[in-house]
Amino acid sequence: MAVDLTPTPDVADLARRTAEFVRDVVVPIEERTGGVARSEDVRIELQRAAKDAGVFAPHVAPEYGGHGLDMRGRAAVFEEAGYSLLGPLALNIAAPDEGNMHMLEAIATDEQKERYLRPLASGEIRSCFAMTEPAPGAGSDPSALTTYAEREEGGWRIEGRKWFITGAEGAGFAICMARTSGKPGEAGGATMFLVDADNPGMKTVRHIDTLDESLYGGHIELVFDNCRVPDDAVLGEVDEGFRYAQVRLGPARMTHCMRWLGIARRAQDIAVARAAEREVFGSRLGDLGMVQQMIADNEIDIAASRGLILQACWELDQGRSGSQSTAIAKTFCAEAVWRVVDRAVQICGSLGISGDVLLGRFLREVRPFRIYDGPSETHRWAIARRVMRRHDAEATR
Amino acid sequence: MAVDLTPTPDVADLARRTAEFVRDVVVPIEERTGGVARSEDVRIELQRAAKDAGVFAPHVAPEYGGHGLDMRGRAAVFEEAGYSLLGPLALNIAAPDEGNMHMLEAIATDEQKERYLRPLASGEIRSCFAMTEPAPGAGSDPSALTTYAEREEGGWRIEGRKWFITGAEGAGFAICMARTSGKPGEAGGATMFLVDADNPGMKTVRHIDTLDESLYGGHIELVFDNCRVPDDAVLGEVDEGFRYAQVRLGPARMTHCMRWLGIARRAQDIAVARAAEREVFGSRLGDLGMVQQMIADNEIDIAASRGLILQACWELDQGRSGSQSTAIAKTFCAEAVWRVVDRAVQICGSLGISGDVLLGRFLREVRPFRIYDGPSETHRWAIARRVMRRHDAEATR
Amino acid sequence: MAVDLTPTPDVADLARRTAEFVRDVVVPIEERTGGVARSEDVRIELQRAAKDAGVFAPHVAPEYGGHGLDMRGRAAVFEEAGYSLLGPLALNIAAPDEGNMHMLEAIATDEQKERYLRPLASGEIRSCFAMTEPAPGAGSDPSALTTYAEREEGGWRIEGRKWFITGAEGAGFAICMARTSGKPGEAGGATMFLVDADNPGMKTVRHIDTLDESLYGGHIELVFDNCRVPDDAVLGEVDEGFRYAQVRLGPARMTHCMRWLGIARRAQDIAVARAAEREVFGSRLGDLGMVQQMIADNEIDIAASRGLILQACWELDQGRSGSQSTAIAKTFCAEAVWRVVDRAVQICGSLGISGDVLLGRFLREVRPFRIYDGPSETHRWAIARRVMRRHDAEATR
């Protein structure tokens, strides 16, 4: 009943076992593959190993084969999984599947759960979340949504273009956000649709070449062209898509942070190991003041990130919206993780930008996190607006 | 048994009442005095009001008239007290008295507690902690301690010079660190002595003029010159002074952070109020992007500081040393609070550097916190050394 | 005819003699007075000494007793003068007199020059520039000007309120910006008026208490209440005030930068001297990596500031507007000088925030420079707008 930061014994145990699994099983595969799983073989190998180790699907309800962790529990376990770029894929907690499972559990019908959630939770299939659009469509500003769905006999017809649809390559289905009322720029009127991969109206335009490469299934540009779906493809209620997106976004932001915090710790460990063994100018690298400063700043950034994640997760577990605390945590973590990896590169010098260690890869992978899931600027704008509104509300009381 | 960030109802209630007390009673006095209590009248008025409001001495054991809060409880209440520069004085939780009470509770004899702790806890007297010395003595590096005490019949004779002894002006007694064995530069051999203010061997050299001015009793330079004290003036064990100093320092660092976090929140509130009312270039100040960025960064810094304080306090309450977590929290908070106040000044423009608001005063008060209680550089050095040692220990296992 | 950074021999000689004068004569007075000249005696003593040393009024035309330096020459000499807080006062190049002389030389009539410029240039009298107004008047946005002047028989009547009018206390006259056409928010219609100190319609409301205190004559709040001035009090043309203000502002921004760059160098010298003599943890302070980093960053900030000042001065001397280069230089220098002083404080530790060295004073003096003469945010906004306009112009070509 008082402030307590001790995880439950179950969570602590799962986190510990996840850490061991990642170090012993995943990291060797990561080093072999350069951090990028380029085939189903690798994914299947990793997920089989995670199942064997009893650490698979920690976030999913037990009835779908998982451990049923709440957000605080995920914070502990996902950070350990994130210690390797391939850890989240191994545990089946990578984006966007993890967020999709979370949302399906919350709003899908029982039939939809059997058809989409169950195979997704077991790793049998993958999924994607088709929301972002090229300019001037939905990006930082979701209300600019231009993809639309029109009712027709027995269902809907979706028309539009999406890009940066993570994981779409090889996904078994997409959750597509489409406007069902209102006009681009209006905050209401979106609906989520479940679209099967074999729907002839959903077509891959191209694989977008990006700085990051480790998210399995890539970042894809899709076109919905005369894409017909039946009525039971509607996920949740018609015109409630934006609200559901918010339901998905808060937790999804946090799980991103958890996973990337793992990479920050990994980068720090690589840098510290280097600082311990490398001598320069007659001193151990890690005994030089400027290097000590970088090591210390990394510790500070990691600790502060963890504290902010915990605060937000606790709020979410209380059933609160967490809109402010998740925005704060996401903004800070995305920048902190970036700083940590950047400092780790600097500590390692030429080695740090060579392929001999994975830091250059990490740098490429974490940079987009300051943009994906809302650029830092959009979050800062939203944070400040909430502060101003709170002030206005108090001032007029 | 799981992670929980809810304070106990008692703590929540005390924090709420402290917040009200500070806003209703302390802030008006603060604005009248410019944030600096320059006489005993003000101190007595403030402390009487705090007693009336039932918020006095929250950290002291009930048997000495307090609320007996642990570190996590202090985190909640001290932050509210710190919302005004005069709040900590009102609640009798200002430095250095608060830290001295903490230490006396932990290591004084029953007689010493009656004689020193009881009147200190009630606000009847004040105290100081005479540790820091001018170069080349004890500063960032405590082991450089040059003040020494020699045994003589019936007691000890202390010789040395101390400076930046906060609160010494008007204090009823000093706790003086003096070397009782070993040489300057050696880590052992210090002892703490209780020295009464009327001891003729303890003399005030001068009041040091400093950038900050709000700590009651000033920063004083003292000389111990043929200063004789009896055997029962020894606090704790002979030669254990450095260990006790560590006992005092961890919690004292955190209570500093809590109090200054209150000032950061206050600065943010002043800036937000200004941003809400001021129009420039046809927009409300708070609707301009660069101002929003500063407001958001303040929120982030405040939230991250709070998370780090909580982590460290929880460790201390567990009986752990907290040496790493308190160093991390102190380093981050001292810099974050500074940034917050600096941004608040910038948001308010010319008004911000005028005496019409207290921000210029806050800026002066918080700057030294990046130096007092260990400069950020010393803490970063210590943080990195612990990381390197942990690595070395794991590597040789 | 090629890029050359060598000053002319005359400028080099004057800069060298100014440096010697400041070190030998001004700094001792500065240390005696704590950096703040609180009486005419000090001002007169300083200016007499500067005349004796042949370094007085370097910026004024020879016919008014000066050395006639262009902006590049000022860059070299003013930086040396700025090495002490009292150097600019000694050389009669302090704000706002220096900028006022610059403007009077450019736009005053011969009679006005005899009456105002000549005694100002000789140090016989001082002046102020009454432009800034309390919100919602002219501040970051000059066009918000609310003080107005109405024509009446034989002259004008000025009504309005000004604040942060630097140097107004004891000034012989004010240059007052007042609206003579248009409405607040419109970019045109301001006129400059020369108002004698004994005009009964110009009244001091109060001396504003500010974080900085070294600008001689303080920051004053003035009221113009039924303030009647004759026709020949108009400086330049009616309704051209905003244009003249721009003429004044570009160079005035740069001379601010030059002077504060001198203080940055001084702060660095103080810190380096401390780093050379202080030992901690068995090393000289200046041999510790984190201290070396601060020393190096100070050098970098100082060098970069100087380069930007030079670029802008060269443009101004070419007769170009320099609006972009002066905005860039002012924004960078104001922040760089602040960082340098802040790092110097940190290097000196407790000493740095004590009155035993002047760094705490410097910190207080330089903070407002990020706000005075346009807050950094306003300059950044203007810089970006020019970039966008340039792009738009090129795109439509």
Add this chain to the structure above:
Amino acid sequence: MAVDLTPTPDVADLARRTAEFVRDVVVPIEERTGGVARSEDVRIELQRAAKDAGVFAPHVAPEYGGHGLDMRGRAAVFEEAGYSLLGPLALNIAAPDEGNMHMLEAIATDEQKERYLRPLASGEIRSCFAMTEPAPGAGSDPSALTTYAEREEGGWRIEGRKWFITGAEGAGFAICMARTSGKPGEAGGATMFLVDADNPGMKTVRHIDTLDESLYGGHIELVFDNCRVPDDAVLGEVDEGFRYAQVRLGPARMTHCMRWLGIARRAQDIAVARAAEREVFGSRLGDLGMVQQMIADNEIDIAASRGLILQACWELDQGRSGSQSTAIAKTFCAEAVWRVVDRAVQICGSLGISGDVLLGRFLREVRPFRIYDGPSETHRWAIARRVMRRHDAEATR
């Protein structure tokens, strides 16, 4: 004879023509190739075009077919060439050839110039500079050099390992630093040797996979194993290699800065174009405050970098060592260019990290510049040491 920032007409004309050439000819090839020339065809096409445009080899003496620019002239022209990743290759001013030509002009014999400099200047062959070694050899600390050469009849035998040897793949010859006296850790005793590519004792171990990929000829690990060279392979004097390396390093640092400053400007132009066309939340991106801040900070960083480069180049052209000014300029520019590209990515959002624009490529290319040619930490250490030594020298005078 006074400070003047106008380039000579010849330099201005060459810079203007270079800018046009890069925009019209090089950028289209760069966009086609993704910024990386992966074959000799591309290099030959680019260099032929540069010759046709009369902008080839601006830095080489006219007798070797160049324009004979001094460092200030290079500053103007190389920045324009650097506007494209392939511009320096086109003009034959890419690292390491450009620095090698500079050094060969300064210290090679006439015969060596005919044999190595002439074909290098014309683009007939390329070269590399084999200095850096894997730990614990020569890296940040050149004196750690472990590769050695032993005298034998008619010449020398070189033994050792080098890595990060830029451009080695396909180079016609290497300039190899080898120890000819003293031991690793001693500052003296290195000699430079010209080693032909077909020497069987110089072997490529591997192409190092690095974050950056645009430097033609890659970063190579080489082994010198029983590598015999004749006496006339010695470049300059025996045992003078470290001194020559310094001769090469100062200018080479600056030409790196010039080229990367071009990329910074390019990144800014891409971001500004995006900010001008993209609308979000009902505003043009470039009209939002946080974006304006990034645009302004980019302008400031670019202007400050240019000023520091100019200062250092002017010193070098005066025959001064420029060790402090080049260290300052290199440290600032490497970090400023990185910040500019990073902000440009952020302004462009998802587009910025996609391959649709070259910003992600630029980010990868500029990151190593904070490490290559001396990590920022090494430069800061050297800058601070010079400041401390200057203080010590003045203090003892």
